[in-house]
Amino acid sequence: MASDRIKGNAVIGQSGGPTAVINQSLVGVVEGLRGGLQAIGAVNTIYGMRNGVRGLIRDELVDLGALHQDRLDLLAMTPSAALASTRDKPDTAYCERILAACRRHDIRYFFYIGGNDSSDTCRIISEMAASSGYEMGCFHVPKTVDNDLVKNDHTPGFPSAARFVAMACMADFLDNVSLPGIKINVIMGRHAGFLTAASALARRSDRDATTDGPQLIYVPEVPFDLDRFVGEVEEVYARKGRCHIAVSEGIQDKDGKAIGATLIKNAQVDAHGNTQLSGSSALGDLLADLLKTRLTPAGGKPPRVRADTFGYIQRCWPDASVIDRIEARRAGRQAAVYALQGHLSGSVAILRTGKGYDGEPYASTFERVELQDVAAKTRHLPPEFLHGTHDVSQAFLDYCRPLVGDLPNFERL
Secondary structure (H helix, E strand, O other): OHHHOOOEEEEEEEOOOOOOOHHHHHHHHHHHHHOOOOOOOOEEEEEEEOOHHHHHHOOOEEEHHHOOHHHHHHHHOOOOOOOOOOOOOOOHHHHHHHHHHHHHOOEEEEEEEEOHHHHHHHHHHHHHHHHHOOOOEEEEEEOOOOOOOOOOOOOOOHHHHHHHHHHHHHHHHHHHHHOOOEEEEEEOOOOOOHHHHHHHHHOOOOOOOOOOOOOEEEOOOOOOOHHHHHHHHHHHHHHHOOEEEEEEOOOEOOOOOEOHHHOOOOOOEOOOOOEOOOOOOHHHHHHHHHHHHHOOOOOOOOOOEEEEEOHHHHOOOOOOOHHHHHHHHHHHHHHHHHHHOOOOEEEEEEEEEEEOOOOOOEEEEEEEEOHHHOOOOOOOOOHHHEEOOOEEOHHHHHHHHHHHOOOOOOOOO
16 A cells, blocks of 8 residues: 555645634644554655744744654644644745745645635645646645635534634623623624624523524624614614624625725735734724714713624634534544545545434534635525524524534523
8 A cells, every 4th residue: 555655754734813723633634644644654754834834935844743642632632823824825936935845855745724725725736736747645624713614514613713702792791781781792704704603602592582692693794784783783772771792803885895994094914915804993993983973862871882802812712612623633634534545635624414403413524625626715604594684593503503512501680
C-alpha cells in the first residue's frame, strides 16, 4: 500500500477566525496521519504552519509529529487557533510562493482548516500543483462559526458558538426582566443568520415563544426595514414594558446593502474586502438611538435602551458543545483518511443521518466533496428556518438544539 502513495511530508494550517474547537480538527489530522500515511511510511514529518499560509511561505513550521498524545489531548480541548491564523487571501502570485514552499520542504500533503475562503485557497493550490506536475494532495477541513459552508448540514465551530449565543441571551433576557427596557444584542453573521437564529434557544420551551426573549430576531436573509423595526419593537414594548432583541451584524436592506457597513466610519477592510463588522458598536448604537428618538412620547422621557455587540467573544468561549468537539476531531481524522485512500483533493462535509428530535437520536457521518463545490460559496438560512420578518421556525429549533446540547433550565416568579 505504501508504494501506491506519494511519499514526503505533510503540513497543517489554520485559517480565518479561531473557534472553540478548531484545535480538535488540528489534532484530528495529526492523529489520522499518524495512524495512516505515517504508519505506512508515506509521510515522514507532520508540520504545522504558523499563521496559516503566511507562515508557510516564511518557513515558520512546527514539528507536530513530535508532540506526545497527552499534550495533543490537552491542545484539542484548548479554544482558539494553536498555530495562530491568518486572513490573507492568496492571489496567483501568493499561491506560487505557497507551492514553492511546499517544494522546498517536500510537502506532499496539504491540510487547511477554515471556511469558504480557506477552501478556495486549497482549491487554487491544488490546481496549481496539478498543472505544474507537482504531486500533492490538498484537503480542506471545515470550520466556521457562521455555519455558511455549502454541502454541510452544519460546520465545526458553529454548535459551540451557538451554545454561547443561546446562554448569553438567556442570561441577558433575565437581566432585562429584572430591569425592564429595550435591549439589543448584535451577533456575528455577515451573510448567514444561523448564529443569530440560535438566540431563539434562549427561550424556555415550556412557555409561549413571545414570553421569553429574544422576542425579535433579525437575520440577513430577511430584508431589514428601519420603520418596520421600530413598529415591531413598539408593539412588544407597549404590551410587555420591555423588549429583548437579537440582530445579526450583517442585516441588509431590500437592495442587499449591509446596514452596519455603511455606518462604521474609517472601517478596516480585510484581505477579502470585507468590512470588519464585529469590531464596532456602530450598528447597535444606531438602532438604540433610533428607538430612543422614535419611541419617546411628546413631552415624555425616552425609553431605556441599551445595545451590546457580542463580537469576538462568541468564537472561543471555553464551554464547547460536546457534539462539536467530537465532530471537529473526526473531521480532521477524516481528511487524513481521504489522503490515505489515495484522493488528491477534497473537502470534508458533515451530513446528518439521525435528526436528533421526535424520538430519533442524533447521528452524523462524513462525505468527501470536491473543493470547487465548496470554495468561495455561501450557505444561507433556508426559508423553512424562518418565520415572518423577525423570528425563526420550529424547524430551525429542531435542527439546532441537538447540536448545542443541554442548556440550563431557570425558573421565574
